[in-house]
Amino acid sequence: MQPIDAIQVTKGMKTICIASAKGGSGKSTLATALAVRAGQEGRVALLDLDPGTASMTMWLQARGRPDELHLDTGDGLISARVKALAASGRFDFLLIDTPPMDVELIQAAIEAADAVIIPVRCGLFDLAASVVAAEMCREHKRPHAFLLSHVDGRHPILVEQMIKPLSGMGPIFKTRVKYRKAWITALNLGRSAAEFDRESRAEVNGLWDEVATLLRKGRLDE
Numbered sequence: 001m002q003p004i005d006a007i008q009v010t011k012g013m014k015t016i017c018i019a020s021a022k023g024g025s026g027k028s029t030l031a032t033a034l035a036v037r038a039g040q041e042g043r044v045a046l047l048d049l050d051p052g053t054a055s056m057t058m059w060l061q062a063r064g065r066p067d068e069l070h071l072d073t074g075d076g077l078i079s080a081r082v083k084a085l086a087a088s089g090r091f092d093f094l095l096i097d098t099p100p101m102d103v104e105l106i107q108a109a110i111e112a113a114d115a116v117i118i119p120v121r122c123g124l125f126d127l128a129a130s131v132v133a134a135e136m137c138r139e140h141k142r143p144h145a146f147l148l149s150h151v152d153g154r155h156p157i158l159v160e161q162m163i164k165p166l167s168g169m170g171p172i173f174k175t176r177v178k179y180r181k182a183w184i185t186a187l188n189l190g191r192s193a194a195e196f197d198r199e200s201r202a203e204v205n206g207l208w209d210e211v212a213t214l215l216r217k218g219r220l221d222e
């Protein structure tokens, strides 16, 4: 695992955005898991751009609204909110969870991020939808990578079929997030799957290390 100083090349808060125009790709689940993981390295703020029912805000309530995960409830432009959080000097990491479909909001979140994770499930429609966020990242020159999520361990062929077309659209995290019960039950409990499931913990740690590389180098290792 990489220590915090490896990530903090520049002084100040690092903003990690989880974005995809495709609904149900795993954005909010990953945002909660990474929030917990980030909390092991520094002070964390959360920006929930989809504070409806199935959201990070709801998960925080189930977790008992812990002080160490600060939920930003401000309003106004995303860029201004991110700047204000950074300027406060109170946070090392900001996690942004985005809604599906709302292209303007996704774009604003991507623009404000230091690194963008684009979760993708295996399937043609998922592949097609994931290009939207990737193009935004390229347009705004934001370091980004695709994350294969909900991977069915029984059918590795499905991942293999995704790799070629997806790699033509952008970099892919080596870490894969498997479809696992722990990821679902964790949400009900206001927890991260990594807090009680060893395999999920390995995935979150692997992803965190790769995100750290993305933040530090602006790209993934070969």
Ligand SMILES: Nc1ncnc2c1ncn2[C@@H]1O[C@H](COP(=O)(O)OP(=O)(O)OP(=O)(O)O)[C@@H](O)[C@H]1O
Residues within 6 Å of the ligand: 022, 023, 024, 025, 026, 027, 028, 029, 030, 050, 054, 098, 099, 100, 149, 150, 151, 177, 178, 179, 180, 181, 183, 184, 187
């Ligand atoms: N690794 C996983 N294994 C099994 N189920 C998962 C996994 N990750 C997420 N899920 C489940 O998949 C569903 C969609 O996840 P989630 O709500 O995080 O996606 P989302 O991209 O935030 O969706 P939306 O676009 O609606 O905001 C949820 O029911 C969640 O519990």
Ligand SMILES: [Mg+2]
Residues within 6 Å of the ligand: 027, 028, 029, 050, 054, 055, 098, 099
């Ligand atoms: Mg969501």
